[in-house]
Amino acid sequence: MAAVQDLLLVPLALLALQASLCHGACVELDSDTEAVAMEGFKLGCISCKMRGEVPATASVNWYFKAKDETEFSHLYSFEDQTPEIIDPRFYGRLGWNGSKNTKDLQDGSIYILNVTFNDTGTYECIFSRNLIYTNYEFQTNASKIIVMKVVPRLTRGLASILSEVMMYVSIIGLQLWLVVEMIYCYRKIAAAGEEALRESASRKNSRMLH
Ligand SMILES: *[C@@H]1O[C@H](CO)[C@@H](O)[C@H](O)[C@H]1NC(C)=O
Ligand SMILES: *[C@@H]1O[C@H](CO)[C@@H](O)[C@H](O)[C@H]1NC(C)=O
Ligand SMILES: *[C@@H]1O[C@H](CO)[C@@H](O)[C@H](O)[C@H]1NC(C)=O
Numbered sequence: 001m002a003a004v005q006d007l008l009l010v011p012l013a014l015l016a017l018q019a020s021l022c023h024g025a026c027v028e029l030d031s032d033t034e035a036v037a038m039e040g041f042k043l044g045c046i047s048c049k050m051r052g053e054v055p056a057t058a059s060v061n062w063y064f065k066a067k068d069e070t071e072f073s074h075l076y077s078f079e080d081q082t083p084e085i086i087d088p089r090f091y092g093r094l095g096w097n098g099s100k101n102t103k104d105l106q107d108g109s110i111y112i113l114n115v116t117f118n119d120t121g122t123y124e125c126i127f128s129r130n131l132i133y134t135n136y137e138f139q140t141n142a143s144k145i146i147v148m149k150v151v152p153r154l155t156r157g158l159a160s161i162l163s164e165v166m167m168y169v170s171i172i173g174l175q176l177w178l179v180v181e182m183i184y185c186y187r188k189i190a191a192a193g194e195e196a197l198r199e200s201a202s203r204k205n206s207r208m209l210h
């Protein structure tokens with residue numbers, strides 16, 4: 001009887017696992033750090049709620065320190081589902097890429113629409129989270145640092161074109177070398193064969209003379 005119950009529990013447990021994977025699964029992936037000039041770039045920042053079952057609200061603030069600056073300045077804030085770009089250098093160039101339609105944010109990523117070389121620098125994202133228990137609230141903060149570097153758009157294209165050319169050159173080169181080698185071997189073998197024929201013929205001739 002107990003065994004039957006256990007057997008019934010396995011699919012239920014799997015189902016529950018699947019449900020939790022589909023819904024609440026939160027993984028703190030690191031952000032990319034290399035942006036390409038004039039293209040879009042996602043600054044990733046994920047902070048998983050340690051107690052998944054406890055309701056919470058969170059706000060996210062981003063700070064930016066350009067390559068030649070020494071202090072962080074306030075870049076962006078997202079609170080109560082309201083985004084605000086604070087740094088004028090980024091007006092019209094930042095979009096929200098984090099959790100949508102919830103105050104319980106776990107993904108605070110933002111998106112730079114058109115990266116310029118001036119965007120090179122250090123970004124900090126700070127999560128302020130209020131865990132709401134029945135009788136009290138508990139505040140936790142989490143922060144992530146991203147050091148972002150901007151590369152020109154061409155390097156990748158150029159590198160891949162170069163590597164493609166190199167690939168063809170090496171393939172054609174290898175095949176030419178193979179053909180040359182084959183001709184060389186063929187000639188050598190043919191010459192050796194002729195030599196052997198001539199030798200045996202001359203031996204026969206000399207035997208006949210004696
Ligand atoms: C990220 O934000 C950009 C700009 O707002 C938008 O075009 C893009 O669709 C967003 N991507 C996701 C996955 O939300
Ligand atoms: C991106 O920015 C550059 C320089 O700031 C500008 O020339 C270009 O038109 C912009 N591209 C887009 C798609 O906004
Ligand atoms: C980058 O910064 C320099 C100096 O601060 C400024 O002159 C230039 O216009 C900026 N370029 C862009 C594309 O914002």
Ligand SMILES: *[C@@H]1O[C@H](CO)[C@@H](O)[C@H](O)[C@H]1NC(C)=O
Nearest residue numbers: 061126127128129139140141
């Ligand atoms: C979390 O950050 C907020 C401001 O964003 C600050 O007022 C609060 O004291 C911080 N809490 C902790 C526990 O560090």
